Amino acid sequence: MKKIAYIILAACATVLGATSCNDDFLERSKQGAVDEKSAFVTYETSYNYVLGLYNMFNGYTQFSGPAPVSGALGTSTRDIWSGILTNYGTGIGNVTNPYANQTVSIPTSDGTYTNPYVWIRMANLMLKHIDEPEATDAERLHLEALARFFRAYCHYTLMMTYGDVIYVDELLTETSEKLHAARDSRLYVADRIYKELIWCSQNIQDAVAEPNTVNSDVVKALLSRFALFEGTWRKYHATDESACAANDWITGTELLEECARVSLEVMENHPTLYYGNSPDTHPGKGWGEMWTTEDLAGVPGVLLYVKYVADYKMHRLGHFEHIGSASLEMPQCTVDLYLTEEGLPIHHRDVKTYDYTADGRYVESATPYDYADANIYRTLRKRDPRLTQMVMPPYHVFVGAGANDFTPDTSNGGKWTEYLRIFSSRGILNGATGVSTLPNPAAGYHFIDHHKALPSGNWGGNVLPNVPNVQTIGAYDNSVAAAGHQMIYGNKPFQRGRSGYFVWKHHACWDKQDQNNPREVSDKPVFKVEETMLNYAEAMWELGRFDQPVADLTINKLRDRAEMGRMEVSAIDASFDPDRDPSVDPVLWEIRRERLIELMGESFSFEDVRRWKKADWFVNKQHYGMYLDDAAASFGKAKPNTGGTGILNPTTRLEASAADLAAMGGAGHLYYYLDPLKAGKGWLEKYYLTPLPSDELLLNENLEQQELWK
Structure with missing residues (x-):
C-alpha cells in the first residue's frame, strides 16, 4: 500500500469527520460521496478515515502543542498564562496575564470543551464499525488501536483542563443517556x-x-505525559484516592511508576538526540533546529511531527516573529531562570561573570556583576545557549543605501558585534564594497541555509539595525552606540517589544515568508524523546529514585546537546539557588527548571505549574524588562512611551520618578507592567480547573459548574 505517510489534511477523512456527527447528513449523502456506509469497507478506506483524526494536532490555527492554542503566538499561548512568557500587546501600566489580572471568566461556549468530544465521536464511529472492513487481523487491531489512542488523548486533554468530565466510550445518538450525564x-x-x-x-x-x-x-510517549501529569496532580493537590481501592482504579503512585517504566522504554528505543544539520556554529544549535528544520523525517528523537509541504500545507509561525504583529517576549524573571554556561544559577556562590574583549575573547570579570542587574550584552553572556536561541541576542549594524544593506558597527572595540560573531551572518557579503545584503525571504526558500542568523530583518528582508528594539517615542539616534552606550531602539515597527527579550523560537532564515499568506514549511514536532526524558527524571524523583545515573541519562544528555555544564546531584544543596522557591526541594527545583527551559515555548508550562500547584509562584511575578546601565543615555533622543522615566523602581514596584531614578544612579530595569499582587490581583485557587461553558450547563441539567466557580 503506497501512501503519503505524513500528518497532512486528508480530504476524504476530513469531509466524513466533519459531517459524521450529523446522522441526517449520512442518510441523505449523495451517490459517490464518502459516508458511513462506504468509509469502512476495506482497511484502506477505514485508514483514510482514521487519518482525519490526526488533524487534532494541527490545532485551531497552526499547531497545538500539548493542548489547543490559538492566535499568532503559535505554540506559546499557555506559556503566557503560566507567566514565563509575555504578550506585550495588552498595553502599559497594567497586568498582562489574564490569570494574574483575574480577568478569566466563565465562557458562554468554549471549543476547549466541545472540540475534544467531536474528535471522540469520530474515534467512536470507527470503533463502532471496527469489525466491518475487509482487513487482516493485524490491520484491524491497528485501526482499533489508533481510534482508541486518539480517544484517550482527547479524554486526557479534557481531564487535565476540567478535572471531572463525562467519559464517552460509545457512539452517542440523540437518545443516549450520556447526553444528560453528570x-x-x-x-x-x-x-x-x-x-x-x-x-x-x-x-x-x-x-x-x-x-x-x-x-x-508514540502511545508510550502519551502514556508517559498523562501518567506524570495525573500522578503529580494527585500528590500536590492532595487528591482523595479512597475510591481507587474499592473500584480497582489506578493510584497516583502507580501512575508515576508507569510513567517511569514507559518513559525508559521510549528512551532506550531512542537513545540519540538531534544536534542539528545546518552550517550554523552557535552553541547548542540542535535544540533550536528541532523547530526550524525543513524535514524532521529521520531526525533522532522525533516520534511524531506535523509535516508541512510547499504549496499544499504551510504555516506562518516564523513569519509572525518577523513582523509588526509579533507580540511575544520574555520577561526578566524568566531570563533569570536560565543557568550559566557552567550549569550554575545566576546567584550561586561560585558563579562566574565574563567580560568580552576587543579581539572576541571572553575573560573572567575582574569585577563580577549580577546577571539579573546587568545590560543585555552581559545578561546573555555565556548563559545556557538555549536562551539566545529563544530570545534574539543584541547587536548594532548600520543600514546602507538600501533597506536590505548593512555593515556591522565595529566601533568601541567591536562591543556591538559580540553576538554577530557567535551567530552566522544572515547577509550576503559583497567583497568589493564590504556591504552585506539580506535576502528577501518573500521571494523563495534557501537563499541562505542558516537557521538562526544575524542581523535580523522582516519578511521583505529590511534590516533591523538594532536589538533590542524597544517601543519608544522619538528619533533614532546612532550616536548612542557611537558613544559606547547600549541602544534600545531599532527604528523599525517590526520585531519590537517592551522587555528587550524578543522571542524568535520559530525564526528560520531559509524559510519563505509572505506578508499575507502562510508559506513556511519547517516541520513541527508533536511528540519527542526530550519530553519523555524529562518525564522520567521527574517521575524518578517523585518515587525517591533520582540519582546521578538518572541525571546522566536524562538532564545531562539534554545539557550535553545544549553545550553547557552538567548537573552534579551531590552539589545541589539548600543554598545552590538562593532564588529557589524555598518550599520546593533543591534537586526537584533543578529538575523542574530543566523542564521549563528545555520545553520553553512549547506550551507545556501552564499544565506544569498547575499540576505542581505552584501557579501562584510563577503567575504572580511582575513582568519587567532588561537593565540599562545609563537609562538617559540609552534612550538618547527617544523617550519612553510610558510617559515617565520608563524605569522600574524596585522598592515601590512602580515606574520610577525622575528623583527615584537619580537616586538609583540613573540605572534600572525597563518598566511596563504592574506587579499583580501590588495591584490587588494575582492567581486564584479556582483557576486550577477551568470553568465549564455556561451553554453546556443549559444543555445538560445534570452538569454542575466547578465548585469554586459557582
Missing part, C-alpha cells in the same frame, strides 16, 4: 485513559504503521 470522577476517567493506553501500547501494530504515524513509541 461528570465522571477524574479518578475513574484517569483509570479508563490509563487502561486504554496500555491496551493500545500492547496491540498497535508497528509492522503496519507507516512512517510518521502513531506507533507503540
Whole structure:
C-alpha cells in the first residue's frame, strides 16, 4: 500500500469527520460521496478515515502543542498564562496575564470543551464499525488501536483542563443517556485513559504503521505525559484516592511508576538526540533546529511531527516573529531562570561573570556583576545557549543605501558585534564594497541555509539595525552606540517589544515568508524523546529514585546537546539557588527548571505549574524588562512611551520618578507592567480547573459548574 505517510489534511477523512456527527447528513449523502456506509469497507478506506483524526494536532490555527492554542503566538499561548512568557500587546501600566489580572471568566461556549468530544465521536464511529472492513487481523487491531489512542488523548486533554468530565466510550445518538450525564470522577476517567493506553501500547501494530504515524513509541510517549501529569496532580493537590481501592482504579503512585517504566522504554528505543544539520556554529544549535528544520523525517528523537509541504500545507509561525504583529517576549524573571554556561544559577556562590574583549575573547570579570542587574550584552553572556536561541541576542549594524544593506558597527572595540560573531551572518557579503545584503525571504526558500542568523530583518528582508528594539517615542539616534552606550531602539515597527527579550523560537532564515499568506514549511514536532526524558527524571524523583545515573541519562544528555555544564546531584544543596522557591526541594527545583527551559515555548508550562500547584509562584511575578546601565543615555533622543522615566523602581514596584531614578544612579530595569499582587490581583485557587461553558450547563441539567466557580 503506497501512501503519503505524513500528518497532512486528508480530504476524504476530513469531509466524513466533519459531517459524521450529523446522522441526517449520512442518510441523505449523495451517490459517490464518502459516508458511513462506504468509509469502512476495506482497511484502506477505514485508514483514510482514521487519518482525519490526526488533524487534532494541527490545532485551531497552526499547531497545538500539548493542548489547543490559538492566535499568532503559535505554540506559546499557555506559556503566557503560566507567566514565563509575555504578550506585550495588552498595553502599559497594567497586568498582562489574564490569570494574574483575574480577568478569566466563565465562557458562554468554549471549543476547549466541545472540540475534544467531536474528535471522540469520530474515534467512536470507527470503533463502532471496527469489525466491518475487509482487513487482516493485524490491520484491524491497528485501526482499533489508533481510534482508541486518539480517544484517550482527547479524554486526557479534557481531564487535565476540567478535572471531572463525562467519559464517552460509545457512539452517542440523540437518545443516549450520556447526553444528560453528570461528570465522571477524574479518578475513574484517569483509570479508563490509563487502561486504554496500555491496551493500545500492547496491540498497535508497528509492522503496519507507516512512517510518521502513531506507533507503540508514540502511545508510550502519551502514556508517559498523562501518567506524570495525573500522578503529580494527585500528590500536590492532595487528591482523595479512597475510591481507587474499592473500584480497582489506578493510584497516583502507580501512575508515576508507569510513567517511569514507559518513559525508559521510549528512551532506550531512542537513545540519540538531534544536534542539528545546518552550517550554523552557535552553541547548542540542535535544540533550536528541532523547530526550524525543513524535514524532521529521520531526525533522532522525533516520534511524531506535523509535516508541512510547499504549496499544499504551510504555516506562518516564523513569519509572525518577523513582523509588526509579533507580540511575544520574555520577561526578566524568566531570563533569570536560565543557568550559566557552567550549569550554575545566576546567584550561586561560585558563579562566574565574563567580560568580552576587543579581539572576541571572553575573560573572567575582574569585577563580577549580577546577571539579573546587568545590560543585555552581559545578561546573555555565556548563559545556557538555549536562551539566545529563544530570545534574539543584541547587536548594532548600520543600514546602507538600501533597506536590505548593512555593515556591522565595529566601533568601541567591536562591543556591538559580540553576538554577530557567535551567530552566522544572515547577509550576503559583497567583497568589493564590504556591504552585506539580506535576502528577501518573500521571494523563495534557501537563499541562505542558516537557521538562526544575524542581523535580523522582516519578511521583505529590511534590516533591523538594532536589538533590542524597544517601543519608544522619538528619533533614532546612532550616536548612542557611537558613544559606547547600549541602544534600545531599532527604528523599525517590526520585531519590537517592551522587555528587550524578543522571542524568535520559530525564526528560520531559509524559510519563505509572505506578508499575507502562510508559506513556511519547517516541520513541527508533536511528540519527542526530550519530553519523555524529562518525564522520567521527574517521575524518578517523585518515587525517591533520582540519582546521578538518572541525571546522566536524562538532564545531562539534554545539557550535553545544549553545550553547557552538567548537573552534579551531590552539589545541589539548600543554598545552590538562593532564588529557589524555598518550599520546593533543591534537586526537584533543578529538575523542574530543566523542564521549563528545555520545553520553553512549547506550551507545556501552564499544565506544569498547575499540576505542581505552584501557579501562584510563577503567575504572580511582575513582568519587567532588561537593565540599562545609563537609562538617559540609552534612550538618547527617544523617550519612553510610558510617559515617565520608563524605569522600574524596585522598592515601590512602580515606574520610577525622575528623583527615584537619580537616586538609583540613573540605572534600572525597563518598566511596563504592574506587579499583580501590588495591584490587588494575582492567581486564584479556582483557576486550577477551568470553568465549564455556561451553554453546556443549559444543555445538560445534570452538569454542575466547578465548585469554586459557582
